[in-house]
Amino acid sequence: MNAKHLTLVLIAAFAVPAANAAQTIDRTLKTGANPAVEISNVAGAVTITGWDRQEVKVTGVIDNDKDEFEFSADDKRVVIKVRPERRTRHEHDGGDSRHNGARLDIKVPSAASLDVEVVSADTKVDGVRGSQRLESVSGDIGTAAFDEELELTSISGDVDVRGQNGRADVRLASVSGAVTARGLKGEVEAKSVSGDLNLDVDGAARLRLSAVSGDITAAARLADATRVEMESVSGSVKLGLKQPVNAEIEIESFSGNIDNCFGPKSERASKYAPGRELRFTQGSGSARVNISTLSGTISLCDR
Amino acid sequence: MSTIRFGRTERERDPVLARVAVLPGDVMPGRDLWPQIRDRIVREAPGTQSVSRSLSWHWAAAAGIAVASVSVLFTWMALRPAEQGTVQLAGTQPAAVAALQPVSYGDNSRPGPEYVATRGEMFELFKARLAELPDDTRARVEQDLGAIQRAADDIDAALADDPASRLLNQLLLSTYHEEINLYSRVAATAGAAGRRT
Numbered sequence: 001m002n003a004k005h006l007t008l009v010l011i012a013a014f015a016v017p018a019a020n021a022a023q024t025i026d027r028t029l030k031t032g033a034n035p036a037v038e039i040s041n042v043a044g045a046v047t048i049t050g051w052d053r054q055e056v057k058v059t060g061v062i063d064n065d066k067d068e069f070e071f072s073a074d075d076k077r078v079v080i081k082v083r084p085e086r087r088t089r090h091e092h093d094g095g096d097s098r099h100n101g102a103r104l105d106i107k108v109p110s111a112a113s114l115d116v117e118v119v120s121a122d123t124k125v126d127g128v129r130g131s132q133r134l135e136s137v138s139g140d141i142g143t144a145a146f147d148e149e150l151e152l153t154s155i156s157g158d159v160d161v162r163g164q165n166g167r168a169d170v171r172l173a174s175v176s177g178a179v180t181a182r183g184l185k186g187e188v189e190a191k192s193v194s195g196d197l198n199l200d201v202d203g204a205a206r207l208r209l210s211a212v213s214g215d216i217t218a219a220a221r222l223a224d225a226t227r228v229e230m231e232s233v234s235g236s237v238k239l240g241l242k243q244p245v246n247a248e249i250e251i252e253s254f255s256g257n258i259d260n261c262f263g264p265k266s267e268r269a270s271k272y273a274p275g276r277e278l279r280f281t282q283g284s285g286s287a288r289v290n291i292s293t294l295s296g297t298i299s300l301c302d303r
Numbered sequence: 304m305s306t307i308r309f310g311r312t313e314r315e316r317d318p319v320l321a322r323v324a325v326l327p328g329d330v331m332p333g334r335d336l337w338p339q340i341r342d343r344i345v346r347e348a349p350g351t352q353s354v355s356r357s358l359s360w361h362w363a364a365a366a367g368i369a370v371a372s373v374s375v376l377f378t379w380m381a382l383r384p385a386e387q388g389t390v391q392l393a394g395t396q397p398a399a400v401a402a403l404q405p406v407s408y409g410d411n412s413r414p415g416p417e418y419v420a421t422r423g424e425m426f427e428l429f430k431a432r433l434a435e436l437p438d439d440t441r442a443r444v445e446q447d448l449g450a451i452q453r454a455a456d457d458i459d460a461a462l463a464d465d466p467a468s469r470l471l472n473q474l475l476l477s478t479y480h481e482e483i484n485l486y487s488r489v490a491a492t493a494g495a496a497g498r499r500t
Binding site: 117120135136137138153154155156173175176191193194210212213231233234252253254255269270272273274275292294295 | 436437439440443444446447450451453454457458461464465468470471473474477478481484485488489492
């Protein structure tokens, strides 16, 4: 290798890491059995897993060595933050491919509660039984619900929650991202503007679903006192009720069609104005179902 | 202080009860109360009751929206660190954001001045936060604002046909809520990560 080649190799060896310098994180701190864990990250990914140790472990890579990593813990509180180096708006938008954010794999005590805020990072939570408040701007959120309450909010990211046989009360909100939930048994509230809502609930005490233009699809097994409220302006609403069905049902639409598998047909709400309504009782009528739309089609079926 | 003991004999000896015993059995009011009672019944008659209930319902909803909005506004102002006090002014916002307008409601669905005033403050905060979002996210939020505008237009047109419809008024209220929710979600969510990081 001549001097010219050696110089090029050295330039490459120093220049490339300077552009792509990353921080590798592998740290563990002691904490209590059920600490409040506060996490914030801008871009990349955050994966949080519950384990049976009273320790918090963070591993991963922060793409930029100028980003600041904060990690502190005591028995009751854990803070994990990635503070990005101040960048131009173009770089924040992902215009600079050198910055992929921070990809963190975090292990926390399974009874911990979580408070997570991210911008474009995807968030995945598994095996954490404490309460969870997860917020994202454009990243997707996925988690499991046990018995403690969950509040998941996103602007354009998708939101997904799976019930783990607990009775957690769950609030899900997205602006344009899709919301999906399965196997929930507590009170469930899901809202969206244009994102679709797709839920499968099992004996939930209360189910409140609303959208402006997004479609709502739900499958539900009703408990005796379940209350279901579904509302959309222009999106369609589809509700599948699993047997046995014991409910008082009220459906109303201003200009959308109403399809009902249970038998009774909808009628005009008024002689003088448009609008159709359908009211009937199925079985003992112990639960209550209310569905309304302006122009969205409503479909009610027992499958 | 006089203590009234139980038993007929004790009652007859009690000086307070002795004075009560000589009072007249009924007392007529000093003036005729019936006209006021009648006025009140007329005011709450079924025809006017629904209007009154509907108004209070609207006021309650408006108050709820106002409280939620002001709460988000104050929370954001309180938590905002000093160096982030430079919210982008309209002049420095991307043109598409600067040109955004809040949802416009038609003659049949126009909200009250309190709602409009609170919404105005929320909307400026929303625009400032929206300007900081990545382009694709911002475009989706703008589309969502468009979806709410279309919903408001559809409801307004329907209200022209049936202004007293409970369903339409309920959907209109939900649309007011969704508009404010959109502003507060963007303001709170988009601002949160920036505050904490």
